[in-house]
Amino acid sequence: MSFSLVRGKYIICKAIGDAVEVVENGAIAQQDGRIIEIGNYAALADKYPTTQVIGSTDDVVLPGFVNGHHHTGLSSFQLGSADAPLELWLANRIAHRHVDPYLDTLYSAFQMVESGITTVQHIHRLTGRDRTVWLETANQILKAYQDVGMRVSYCFMVRDQNHLVYEADADFIQRLPPDIGLEVEVMLQTQTAPLNEYMEFFVQLWEGNQNQGDRVQIQLAPANLHWCSDTALLAQKEFADRYQVKLHMHLLETPYQKEYAERRFGTTAVEHLHHLGLLHSGLTLGHGTWMNETDIHLIANTGTMICHNASSNLRFQSGIAPLNRFLDAGIKVALALDEAGINDDQDMLQEMRLALNLHRIPGIDQRVPKAAQVFQMATAHGAETTGFADKIGSLEVGKAADLVLLDWQAIAYPYLDDNISIIDAVVHRGRTSSIKTVMVGGEIIFDSGTFTKVDKQAVLQELAASLQVPLTPEEQQRRQLSRRLFPYIKQFYRDWLKSHQFTPHYYQNSRY
Template identity: 60%
Template sequence: RGAPASRVFGIAERILKAYEDIGMRVSYSYALRDQNRLVYEADEDFCRRLPAAIGTELAEYLKAQAIPLPDHLGLFVDLWERAGRNTRERARVQLAPANLHWCSDESLAALRDYSAEYRVGLHMHLVETVYQKEYARRRTGTTALRHLHKLGLLGPPLTLGHGVWLTEDDIDLVAETGTMVCHNASSNLRLRSGVAPLNDLTARGVRVALGLDEAGINDDRDMFQEMRLVLRLHRVPGMADVVPTCAQVFQMATAGGAATTGFADRIGAIEPGKAADLVLLPWRSVAHPYLDSGTSPVDAVVHRARAGAVDTVLVDGDVVLENGRVTRVDKAAVLEELAASLRVALRPDEERRRRLSREIFPHVRRFYDGWLDRVVHDPFYAPSSRR
């Protein structure tokens, strides 16, 4: 295994150990990228667009970070072995083709085959932005989803992250193949990606999960707040019964999310035979000072619950949060250690990366000039009108 892959494996091991120390359940995957790591063209072609000094420096940096496809596949196998070949109680390892623009057809085919051989799921970001929709048209002559279907990737093992720019025909194909979608509403708003067609996805029976995308993008990391956002974001004008209900959103955050992991048969519902993964909060925190007796508990939780009110968390029956405090590690000490590590001055290589990113950014913006000139918008939702 080459140096970049070995470095990633070491980091992944520490991440998995942190989940283990805290007692959390984790479905982990390392995203595969084997092309187009900065813009939507080959790295070497983009470097040639840049002023010579910047292009040479960037090319050297990208080359040093590159992980060959065999090393990517080996990294997955090593992590899968570390997770007891996915038999450990609280850890599963899956595959993650990062996105169409980051993956060659060769790597997509390889991950498809590994998913079948090792019986693990795949999580892939797809058409998160309108630029990705246009990239797929230029690369494949069709939609990103149709291209994945041609390669044999669609089906129940695959979860698509985002899917903001899926077409009506795409959604029909997602439903027909049993492919799942993970909706990341707050991230899509923060990054100006758009609003996913959730109402149409659910109308066609697509299984949808809720996600936060990544902690650095959703700063509050509050799934209760995410549920409220999803509930309200898709309430299109009118009185037709086409908008998500509290029960549907709650199911997306629980059973829907569970279905995208390697624990789908063990978590996501409170019923005999399932693991006791429970989040408890005082009823007063959602019912005080008044809650009508006809309001369902699910409605109350989706509309009113806050992460700060959570009192107890159990994972497989073990208490990992009690009286609002983590039971297995000293959270305050861990956060202070993290803060101290971030207060130190940047290393020379970090300063170099920061400078290089600032120098490259204007060229990245220029690369996409005119990309959307041919894109025709026909929105799923019409929340306002010019006339």
């Protein structure tokens, strides 16, 4: 039986509206990974005199953060794709080399834990079409999270159309010179599978992870509207209902995706999902950057969630999601790094600070995000989107002891006025360097700069060594194909946005 007291100058338990619940000079008693009591430290120390004490009056204790939308470890930038508008960046990704999934996942897991993330929504891009390889890869990714000690909600992106641009593969191939078209056809044959194989793989994964303890969930991920036929969307909804899992779907990340929905359906992407019956509290939409007012009402009325990926939207010139409107409408919004943090890493404290500041529009009466709301996005709402809401997202009796100890001295020394609230101080001044200890289920997984379950330096050395080999012929071929395809992909989107009159939800500047 494990038992410990986690002590802090401040314990930030959860967000309540625009504020947070804080216990000063508090402690959390955890037994076998569950919180059994929260209260005054002196009283709990009296009650449990022989127990191990973690933390001190120099610390602030808060729930572990949730990265609500994540893909890979090494960033696309590290893999050779400089930032570009999303549609072009997707084309560049074809050139990426193969990276060992176990080492790659650990690489980003290290960064996540170092910034206080204890749970992640991992949205995997399957490659090839061999289900044995899919399963091995998924298991390696899950093992990496288990080995480091994180909770993970795993899903893989289901795509059954429009793999290269926002039109049918056969139509786009017709636009290409025959030799490139042939290469693309061969690539698609080796990289895409029929819908039923994806659904069967989901069932296999779901069944295989029923006895993996309480740190693993499986979800379904319709990749995006343009990547899914209605048949694929409806099949995933049906399987989600049957297996009682959540859905996570990219949507309206760029204005091109907004335009795509209008061309395909004559409605917005959100209206189409509503028409198909997909909008509900079990669905999270990643991005939602280009939603109109009606979309936002539909999302709010159906209890659908949104995951805000601020850094990613900036890096891929996707725009700025109308977070202020989402929050006004009462939508539950999670927060994520989407493998593309503003510092090209997985720093949740940085992302919280970005989300806090990005939407501070001019005007003294404007409602802009409060630190407590951003904290709620990174904790309680992340817990909901990952399906762990009954276990994590707040520090409460009965919930898991998933928590972070931050060095309060690093935030408040040499001076911080009492006028500043604790949550404002944490969101404005918290740094990865001030994360002292990270605990998941009562187990310390990171302490004073060291991972307790995995040798970080050995993993990084192995990852580096694994990439010190020449590109394989297959990797070289993909790299060349990506380069040759690029101008045709760029050409495809050339006139897409010309007819649009953009009327922003809120203003940042003015021409007149």
